[in-house]
Amino acid sequence: MANYLKIANISIDNRSAVFNNLYDDLIDKYLQDNKLDAVLECISINDLENLNGYDAIIIKNGDIDRFKTTFNIKNIETEETKIIVLNDTKNNFNNMLLGIRKLYDLPIVEAADKIISVNIQNLKYDIPEDKLEWVYEQLQIALQILINNGYKINVFSLSSNEDILIDNKSCKGFIYQFQNDNIKYVGNIESSEKFVELINESLFFINLSMEANILCTSFKKTFITFKLHEEFEDFLSYFELGNMAFNADEFNAGKMLKKVEKLKTFLEPEVIDNKIESIFNKNKTFFYDELVNIKPRKLFKDSRLDTDENKVYNDGGKRKRKKPFIYKLDKNSKNKLELGCGKNPMPSWIHLDYMELPGADVVANLDTCDEVPLPFEDNTIDEFFGSHVIEHISKSLPMMEELHRIAKPGARALFKCPYGSSDDAFENPTHVRQYFLHSYGYFSQPYYWREDYGYKGDWKVEKIYLVVSKKRYEGKTVDEIMYEINTFRNVVIEMTVELSAVKPIREPKKELQTPDNIQFVFV
Incomplete structure (x- = not known):
């Protein structure tokens, strides 16, 4: 039985998904065509603590500085492990990927x-x-x-x-x-x-x-x-x-x-075919020369590869690793995040939903923010909008704390929801929380002047819009309308609350609470 080389192919995910997949598959093909006994593990640089135990490590030239920074190079047994750098001058990465036609025998039609x-x-x-x-x-x-x-x-x-x-x-x-x-x-x-x-x-x-x-x-x-x-x-x-x-x-x-x-x-095929064939053969020879004289060390089991986070899964024939993505946004741009975009996402917004729906840019569960952070950097979002979303969230405090983390100072958030004393707030079995006039105050710090539940967000309530019947309430005083809201059911048709992110957070002092700014909308 042959001993197999164990090769780590390091991916830093700074290229498109399609290119990273092709890069992995092409190296696999070079190993197969060269008849080298080797097992290639395609590993994200974020998935490993060290690289001991590999016979060879493949890293792209442009990533070598980050590679050295991420790992203490002394932790790698360099006398036993060969580091192969795909250098642009010897082995152009972009040109290497022209070999895609060697991987897929797919029909091209006009x-x-x-x-x-x-x-x-x-x-x-x-x-x-x-x-x-x-x-x-x-x-x-x-x-x-x-x-x-x-x-x-x-x-x-x-x-x-x-x-x-x-x-x-x-x-x-x-x-x-x-x-x-x-x-x-x-x-x-x-x-x-x-x-x-x-x-x-x-x-x-x-x-x-x-x-x-x-x-x-x-x-x-x-x-x-x-x-x-x-x-x-x-x-x-x-x-x-x-x-x-x-x-x-x-x-x-x-x-x-x-x-x-x-x-x-179409392009002139002969020129393209000849050059691609030449590039492919040069790269094939390059890998053979780098690997042919390496002697495999004794096989070992790396327990890190058994964790759920690092297990390889199959996606259309491409080997990938599960890892959390952080979506990078330009902090100098105005970034607007729609929460629960559903089937009708708003133009020019970033769309987040629990389901992988058409138009959803980010798939994330707002009800697990205490366990899984939202995939954004701190201080990146200028505006949030959630229409009839928050009443579906059982863990609203962790969600609002997480939204506060990714919000820029002063970021605006607008939430629409049924009023707590309406039938709409209860009859839908997926509505797990009811919201009243002062409910959103508990997303601020000053409301915790008596008790501490560990909540670290701070949203100031700027305005509360209460939608009521024009026919029934137009012409009545504020006190008359508020009396009926507090006494009867189904007075408020819908509530909209406008919040702003306070950074740094305020002290939990009662005197810092702000008075209600209520506006009635007659329909």
């Missing part, structure tokens, strides 16, 4: 409909903001003309975990400007199969990311792109694709429309 796929990304290149604004403005004009001429537009992203929300927001905002059903957001692409679907239905692509260019080239699909970075220019030069790119300074809608008429064909 599109029958007039569909164009457009890649919108959070660009991280050193480009002046005014130049990017010009590119987006001219791209919007060109797409509007194409839509008027009968084309349909698919907008997509290839986001890293940290950029998913930013890109979703950018794509949806970009589409919203058109107000046209012939342009739609098809989502963040996380599998090569999904990208092939786009390939097969699209005449050509318009790409703002290098990753989209690589995937289009590997499938020999025509695309238009921009010379936004030296990486773009080197890639286009190598594959003789310079005629498919614009300089950002010279780009305008008219030039793009002229180029569109000339690019409705």
Whole structure:
């Protein structure tokens, strides 16, 4: 029986999900094609405390500094463990991923409909903001003309975990400007199969990311792109694709429309095939040379790999690890989070729901905030909105404390719910809490002047809107309406409460409580 090399393939998740999956599968293929007896474990850098016991560790060149920072390098038995760095000068990572066609024998057919796929990304290149604004403005004009001429537009992203929300927001905002059903957001692409679907239905692509260019080239699909970075220019030069790119300074809608008429064909396949074959063979040789002389050490069992958090699960043939994601948001932007978006998410908001519904950007359970934090950094959200959500939450204090954590100082929160003395508050069996006039005060600190339940949030009640019958109550005094609210059932149709996040939190003193600011809404 052969002894197997144990290889750790370290993923830092700073690239799109589809690229990380392809990267893992390609290394597996190199090992198989080289007939090396090896077991490859695809491991997130956040999942391990040390890397002892592996015969080899694979790390991408751009990640080596973070790799060394995350782990005390002395904890790795370097005299027995080979560290393989995929260096750009020897073994270009992006070019390596052109080997996707070696992994999937999927049919590529010419599109029958007039569909164009457009890649919108959070660009991280050193480009002046005014130049990017010009590119987006001219791209919007060109797409509007194409839509008027009968084309349909698919907008997509290839986001890293940290950029998913930013890109979703950018794509949806970009589409919203058109107000046209012939342009739609098809989502963040996380599998090569999904990208092939786009390939097969699209005449050509318009790409703002290098990753989209690589995937289009590997499938020999025509695309238009921009010379936004030296990486773009080197890639286009190598594959003789310079005629498919614009300089950002010279780009305008008219030039793009002229180029569109000339690019409705597949790329010249022979040039692409030869270069991809050469790249694949060089990488195959690289891995063989790095691994062939390593002698496997005695097999061992790493108990860390048995935990639920680190178990490998299967998703469309791609090996992944379960790990919590933290969605990175631009703290300088206005970030608005809709809680419980349901089936009708609001435009330009980030959408959170318990169910994985169409339009939901984040799937999270608001009722387990005491155990599982929401996947956002501290001080990132400017505005919250929850319509008939809070009455479904049994653990409302942990939820409000967690919302306070991710809220920027002064962030606004608006909650709508049934009033506690209405039938609506009770008849739905999923309503687990009832809210009255002063209930939201208990999400502040001053209400805990007598007892301490460990609550660390602080939301100030700014306004309370009580919806009542116009026919019955218009013309009555505030005291008359409040008497009926406190005496009878079903007076208030709906209650809306506006809160603001107080940071740092106030002291739990009764004198810091604020008077009620009640407004009646007659319907």
